Amino acid sequence: MIQVIIIDDEPLAISMVKEYLATYDNIEVVADCPNGFAGAKAINELEPDLIFLDVQIPKITGFEMLEILDHMPAVIFTTAFDEFAIKAFEANAIDYLLKPFEKDRFDVAIQKFLKSFSLDTNPKIELSKELKMNRLVLKDAGEISILALKDVHYLQADNDYVQIHTASKRFVKKATLKYYESRLPDDQFARVHRSYLLNVGEVTRIEPYEKASHIAILKSGAKIPVSKAGYGILKMHWDFNS
Numbered sequence: 001m002i003q004v005i006i007i008d009d010e011p012l013a014i015s016m017v018k019e020y021l022a023t024y025d026n027i028e029v030v031a032d033c034p035n036g037f038a039g040a041k042a043i044n045e046l047e048p049d050l051i052f053l054d055v056q057i058p059k060i061t062g063f064e065m066l067e068i069l070d071h072m073p074a075v076i077f078t079t080a081f082d083e084f085a086i087k088a089f090e091a092n093a094i095d096y097l098l099k100p101f102e103k104d105r106f107d108v109a110i111q112k113f114l115k116s117f118s119l120d121t122n123p124k125i126e127l128s129k130e131l132k133m134n135r136l137v138l139k140d141a142g143e144i145s146i147l148a149l150k151d152v153h154y155l156q157a158d159n160d161y162v163q164i165h166t167a168s169k170r171f172v173k174k175a176t177l178k179y180y181e182s183r184l185p186d187d188q189f190a191r192v193h194r195s196y197l198l199n200v201g202e203v204t205r206i207e208p209y210e211k212a213s214h215i216a217i218l219k220s221g222a223k224i225p226v227s228k229a230g231y232g233i234l235k236m237h238w239d240f241n242s
Helices: 011-021 036-046 062-067 083-089 103-119 177-183 228-237
Strands: 002-007 027-033 050-053 074-079 095-098 135-140 143-148 152-158 161-166 170-174 189-193 196-199 203-208 214-218 223-226
Touching: 002 011, 002 036, 011 027, 011 103, 027 036, 036 050, 036 062, 050 062, 062 074, 062 135, 074 103, 095 103, 135 170, 152 177, 161 177, 177 189, 177 196, 189 223, 189 228, 196 223, 203 228, 214 228, 223 228
Parallel strands: 002 027, 002 050, 050 074, 074 095
Antiparallel strands: 135 143, 152 161, 152 196, 161 170, 189 196, 203 214, 214 223
């Protein structure tokens, strides 16, 4: 039996999806959740095959919820967003349904899922480079933290992980530095070294180090290596000679 979870804060939308799914004998709804926190918890515990996910849900967005999942199911977006607002997700999600949608359109999405499910080829869901992050949603020891970008001092590559440093805590996320570099606003964050992505607002000064490299001194006192190319990028944000 194919297991499904619905994440949506609109009871009528949940009822409609359940009604449409009732025509499929091989699909069962194991949970419905009104917000991103509840959705992430249910998905990680129940490990469904497919989720119907609204984009604008309370607490965290649907996209942010996907960032904190331990188990990644297939995703069909159900949203009132205009098609162009989520076009970047089309290649990665099974499908997206623009509310209100009819049963015929719903069935098309289900058939797409069933085809990929039978072939075990569910696409990897990944936040598009076209949509920049305006905060970070992270999970640490089962607790979900929402970080304002101004509170992130720097990010550091650590093999297959990224360390995210704040004033009071260090978070570890399985990702690449390139992933965050392409999705964090480039007027706030600069790739100053192959292993460091820096919040330029935290820099107090920059000092020569060795050869053509430098060290950026942060407000916290942290010292971040800066490559020759990284120094050029930083100079676009700050006049360090002033």
